[in-house]
Amino acid sequence: MVVRYSQTAQGMGTAAVLPFDISPIQIGTEGQCFDQSFSIIGRVRWAWEDGAWNEWLMLMADGSHAWLGEAMGQFMALREVELAGSLPQVIRRLMNDTQVRPGESGNIAGHSYEVADVRTVHCIGCEGELPFTAPSGWKALSVDFRNRDGRCASFQKDRHGPSLYVGHYVTLASLQPRNLRPLPGWSLPADAA
Template identity: 40%
Template sequence: MRKFDCPSCGADVTFRSAQSVYAVCAYCQSMVVRTDIDVRSIGVMAALPDDMSPLQLGSGGYFEEQPFTLIGRLKIGWRDGLWNEWHLLMADGKRGWIGEAQGSFSISFEVEGALPRDVEATVAHCRALLTSGKAAEARPGFAVQLGGATLRAVDIKLATCLGSEGELPFAAPKGRRTVAIDCIGRQGEFATLDHDGREAHAYVGRYVEWDAFRFTNLRPLEGW
């Protein structure tokens, strides 16, 4: 864990993960980028749209009997709705993501190393179609091989970052656009493929029931 003074307001900006390079100051909402020796501000993050998520920064939980803490969040919007991507830090230092959409939850971890060429080419092709106004031609149904499993694409969408908070492994300013492809396998596997205009990424995991996460330090909400 490392702490820096926010370049804008002087408040503590904490990086709990050694791989986090970006954070939003909790006090002044400055977007802060970490370098090897210091931090610098790259602007101000707009307030996140409110939602009814019971999760918050600092919420804890368990996955495969190992504890984790939520250290960052992306609020993502697309044509038909919104969802949250929570950046998590496992007790062993591994980072991952919890996707929260309409009451369902998934957990995934980034595939390390270069993606298979066919997967990278497919994601880039889908992005080209969606960003050029040819979304109807970007059809799901194709199969990809990831993490030793065969998964089938079930949804392709152009997503826009509506805001972020906490610490993240990349800069996520408001307006950042990505193509997101959701895939599922026969044994409950889940994967998201995305392309931010520069490179493709893949995150593999599975859907998990709420109770299985054993969440703690939840946001106070009426009815919970």
């Protein structure tokens, strides 16, 4: 693993090999999201006691980053938002390490959301380019929010502090993907080659 700082790089050791999963996404997958093209440049694989999911880093055409969360065949396109100004009580409670439960609600970025799940997760591997180091075993509090209009949000808090991401659910087809990973027994859609 190598961390790049502006014009220099620092060796960080060896990372574990990511466990196999059946995602059609891979580093180099390209598509459309947030009204612009993107390319997948990195991945973090998170786990908890009952499963695991991928968070793919998208390099957007305008040079910004966004995330594509992938769990159980569902995809969430998310962008980080600043944790400032008038925050809902549920977010303030999470920032202060106060417990929240599924079903609680709050207004985030102008939309009403409900807590869908709360879990402590750990990183089981990463690959590609990331805007941070993601060592195996890194732990975080992860809270997912949903609303009835297809919007979603995700709050994470780890040793570096809290962060909040907002976006919406997407389908693989709506991303207009290219360069998907071929999987045995699954034929690529004609428009995804």
